[in-house]
Amino acid sequence: MRILKQSPLLQQAFQAKIQDKISDRRQEVKESLGGGFFGEIGASFVQFQQIKNQIKGNLGENFLSFLLMSLPDSWVMFKNALIPIASRKLTEIDLLIIGNRGVFLVEVKTWKGSFAANQDKWKKREGVKWVPLENSPTSQSLYHKKMFQQWVIPQIYGFHEDFIFAPVIFPVAKWIGTTNCSVPVLQGFQELTQMLQQSPECLTNEQVLIISKLVENCEILDSSEDSPKFSPKPKPILDSSEDSPKSSSKPKPILRKRLLPSE
Numbered sequence: 001m002r003i004l005k006q007s008p009l010l011q012q013a014f015q016a017k018i019q020d021k022i023s024d025r026r027q028e029v030k031e032s033l034g035g036g037f038f039g040e041i042g043a044s045f046v047q048f049q050q051i052k053n054q055i056k057g058n059l060g061e062n063f064l065s066f067l068l069m070s071l072p073d074s075w076v077m078f079k080n081a082l083i084p085i086a087s088r089k090l091t092e093i094d095l096l097i098i099g100n101r102g103v104f105l106v107e108v109k110t111w112k113g114s115f116a117a118n119q120d121k122w123k124k125r126e127g128v129k130w131v132p133l134e135n136s137p138t139s140q141s142l143y144h145k146k147m148f149q150q151w152v153i154p155q156i157y158g159f160h161e162d163f164i165f166a167p168v169i170f171p172v173a174k175w176i177g178t179t180n181c182s183v184p185v186l187q188g189f190q191e192l193t194q195m196l197q198q199s200p201e202c203l204t205n206e207q208v209l210i211i212s213k214l215v216e217n218c219e220i221l222d223s224s225e226d227s228p229k230f231s232p233k234p235k236p237i238l239d240s241s242e243d244s245p246k247s248s249s250k251p252k253p254i255l256r257k258r259l260l261p262s263e
Contacts, residue, residue: 001071001097004078004216013220014082014090068097071196074205075099076212085147088220093144098212101199105148105166106192107141114175120182125175138181141166145183155214160202167195 068077081096095106114125115133120142122133145166152164167184169192170176176187186192203211 001069001075001077001099002073004076004212006078006082006216006218010082010090010219011080014092068095068193068196071097071099074208076208078215081215082218083144083148083151083215084218084220085151090220091144091147093148096215097196098203098208098215099196100201100203100205100208101196102163102165102202103148103211104196105141105144105164107137107144107166107168109137109168109170109173111170111173113173115170115173116177117181117185118179137168138178138183138185141168142182151218152211152214156207156210159207163202165195165199167192 076098078096079094081093082090083093085091093105094108095104097104097106111124116123116125116130117136117138120136120138122136122138123130124133125131145164148166149164165184167186169186169188171188173187176185178185184195186195
């Protein structure tokens with residue numbers, strides 16, 4: 001597997017947005033505590049927690065990416081991939097893996113303890129009680145899938161009908177139990193590798209290259225242009241399997257570039 005990187009300018013733009021959010025949150029906490037000494041303490045705690053969570057998440061993502069290096073060289077991976085959505089906004093995907101068996105938008109949760117979910121509503125076990133969680137990992141991953149589809153589908157043609165998957169993986173959780181969640185939930189590295197290796201082939205090497213180039217070269221959408229929409233009458237999806245006896249008569253996938261000049 002090859003690890004690719006996106007534009008540093010794209011990363012800088014996203015980090016600037018993150019820092020703005022952290023600053024706003026610090027100010028909210030400071031004002032809620034009346035300012036002064038206790039306000040500064042509360043604001044500093046918010047920033048400390050943010051840095052701690054970021055380091056913890058990066059460690060989990062780096063560990064998984066290292067273990068996945070055994071995949072074939074035709075596969076590619078982006079760590080902390082950024083996908084434009086609309087009005088100069090971005091969404092971040094922990095691990096974006098592209099290969100012959102599809103595109104995998106992997107959400108990594110380095111949560112410890114026991115968790116349960118039913119229809120994307122999550123709760124954590126604390127002692128003998130189950131406490132509801134405000135943030136839903138599966139809803140977040142489903143959002144990533146929808147945003148990626150909305151961005152990439154208008155730029156390609158002739159691909160397999162269903163080639164995008166958005167699993168959530170808990171590499172260090174003690175116990176995970178889920179029912180009727182909208183995306184796959186995996187516990188541990190072994191389940192993720194099984195999914196990557198056992199999913200049916202749906203993309204050719206050429207299609208893998210096309211998608212990886214789109215991700216590698218993507219830029220923020222202009223504020224006057226919304227994210228591309230699905231056509232109300234989509235064109236028929238052609239079978240792009242190389243084993244098909246009629247594959248020679250079908251058009252090759254067309255890359256429709258929508259890249260905008262940098263600011």
